[in-house]
Amino acid sequence: MPQFFLNKKLIVLLVSIIILVALIGFSLREREQLSWPEQFLKDSTGLIQQVFHTPAQFVAGVLENLRDLQNTYEENQKLKARLDEYVKLKTEVQNLEKENAELREILDKKDSLREFSPIQATVIGRNPDRWHEMITINKGSIHGVKKNMAVITSKGLIGKVKYSNQFTSSVQLLSAMDPKNRISAKIQGEKDVFGLIEGYDKEKQMLLLKRIPYNEKIKKGSNVITSGLGGIFPAGLLIGKVEKTVTDQYGLTQTAYVKPFADFYDISNVMVANPKMEAAVSEDKKQTEGEGS
Secondary structure (H helix, E strand, C coil), X not given: CHHHHHHHHHHHHHHHHHHHHHHHHHHHCCCCCCCHHHHHHHHHHHHHHHHHHHHHHHHHHHHHHHHHHHHHHHHHHHHHXXXXXXXXXXXXXXXXXXXXXXXXXXXXXXXXCCCEEEEEEEEEEECHHHCCCEEEECCCHHHCCCCCCEEECCCCEEEEXXXXXXXXXXXXXXXXXXXXXXXXXXXXXXXXXXXXXXXXECCCCEEEEEEEECCCCCCXXXXXXXXXXXXXXXXXXXXXXXXXXXECCCCCEEEEEEEECCXXXXXXXXXXXXXXXXXXXXXXXXXXXXXXX
């Protein structure tokens, strides 16, 4: 009996192998149409694949979009940082170009400064409460700066030294509302016309050149320069140009509105006009002190 069951199992195994080989051979044979079990199996497998593939593809797409969004955000952050650096660099370049142009203009102007020796200085402060009146420069009495010396930029006259400390000085601008702030000036033309710069019109942002004789003919656009008659400022410093003239209420004198060549709101580099005589005395003094030591 046991031998029978062993033979039976062997027979079942052999039959199964034969059926399997037959099925394999049948499936490998080229056919124009699949059998219905194969069709059912393939359709079932395809349906299952489609059911799981669509959500899986959607999830994969969402994750891919999230990764792209993250990458885009990081790239935007880097671009913003670079843009900030570019803006900062562009601002620094513009400032350097502007300062370089100002210094070049100052250096080019040295050849024409025959009446005084220039002391170059930089603006280091401006009081907001006295914005129209005072600036502070980084040169003082130790550098040869003295009270009442004229202060100019590459464009023209801006004011005079009000106070001179050891290492810094305070400069009173022409726009200061100080009745004592007077400058002897002249209007250039076929005939020079003299007057005094007295006052500043804040609304029009123009200097007032007063005490011009009523019968003088003043042309619009004429240049106004220092006359040198005041005994403080050297002659020939550019101040501005005439925009218009008005006659006083008594008809005895005229007042010219002068548009300054220099910009009182944008001052960085200046020169203090040290008269040649004082510069020569200062130089002799330094040489004497050097020989004595």
